[in-house]
Amino acid sequence: MTDDSSGDRLLQLSVYPDGVLRKIALPVEEGQVDEELETLARSMVKTMYEESGVGLAAPQVGVSLRLIVLDSSRERDRPVVMLNPVIVDTAGRAVDEEGCLSVPGIRAKVRRHDRLTVEYETITGEKTGFEADGLLARIVQHEVDHLDGTLFVDRLGPAGKFAVRKALRELEKYGKE
Ligand code: ZN
Numbered sequence: 001m002t003d004d005s006s007g008d009r010l011l012q013l014s015v016y017p018d019g020v021l022r023k024i025a026l027p028v029e030e031g032q033v034d035e036e037l038e039t040l041a042r043s044m045v046k047t048m049y050e051e052s053g054v055g056l057a058a059p060q061v062g063v064s065l066r067l068i069v070l071d072s073s074r075e076r077d078r079p080v081v082m083l084n085p086v087i088v089d090t091a092g093r094a095v096d097e098e099g100c101l102s103v104p105g106i107r108a109k110v111r112r113h114d115r116l117t118v119e120y121e122t123i124t125g126e127k128t129g130f131e132a133d134g135l136l137a138r139i140v141q142h143e144v145d146h147l148d149g150t151l152f153v154d155r156l157g158p159a160g161k162f163a164v165r166k167a168l169r170e171l172e173k174y175g176k177e
Contacts, residue, residue, distance in 0.1 A: 007039040011047045011061040016103045016151065016168070017175045018062075025057075025064045025147040028083045033123060037067075041123055044069045045079045053101045055139040057146030060102045068143040072136040082120035085144055088129075089117040096138060098152045106167045110155050112141045 014020050028037070040063065048056040048069055055070035071079045092114030099107040116137045119129035132140055142152055153164055 006042065007035075008042045008046050010050055011043050013047070013051070013101050014060050014062050015175055016171050018102070020059050020062050020064055021102055021146070021151060022149040023059060023064045024149055025059055025066045027066050028121070030125070033083070033125065038123060041067060041069060041081045045071075045081070048079075049076060051101050054135070055143040056101065057143045059146050059149075066147045068147070070136075070139045070143060072139055081123050082118070083123065085118050085120040085140065085147075087116050087118050087140065087144055091115040092133075094134075094138070098138065098142060100142070100152055102146075103151060103153060103168075103171070105171075106153065106164050108153065108156055108160050108164055110138075110142075110152050110160075111157075112138055112155075116140060118144075 040058070040061075044056050044058065044061060044067070047061065048054075048071065054072055055068060058065045058067040066084045068082050068085060069079055070082070071077075090113035093111060094114035095109050095111050097107050098110045114137060115131070115133040117129060117131050118140050119127065121127055145152070145155075153161070153168065156164065
């Protein structure tokens with residue numbers, strides 16, 4: 001299938017301090033999954049790959065809905081589309097470096113849960129979920145944070161926040177609120 005016939009397209013990323021990144025995203029309601037939403041999900045996957053990201057949340061493309069896509073596979077061929085994801089269980093702690101397509105040019109070590117269980121709905125309406133650890137658990141937490149208006153830089157400790165504050169100020173200069 002060509003891009004034209006599927007309707008997939010590269011989406012424009014919302015960048016800090018864009019206000020859409022601070023909104024609490026709305027649930028995807030039953031019956032709301034139509035062709036338009038499917039195209040949005042496919043376009044998000046396409047955009048994630050194009051930008052070499054491991055995850056993307058709908059608010060990052062200007063859509064305030066509880067929809068995320070991710071792919072933690074090395075081969076970049078196992079995209080997961082998750083509607084209304086909820087982290088229902090967590091364990092352990094781990095610190096690792098993160099970046100975000102919506103906060104370009106900044107990387108920082110973030111403390112997160114090491115393991116979790118997440119439940120969500122597929123694009124075809126099935127309720128499902130999985131357990132994750134390591135990178136996948138980190139991606140899920142990072143992307144679910146986006147649905148609640150939280151960015152990874154919010155999760156930094158005082159020293160980390162201090163370290164990124166200049167770079168954030170630069171983004172604020174050029175960005176839209
Ligand atoms: Zn992000």
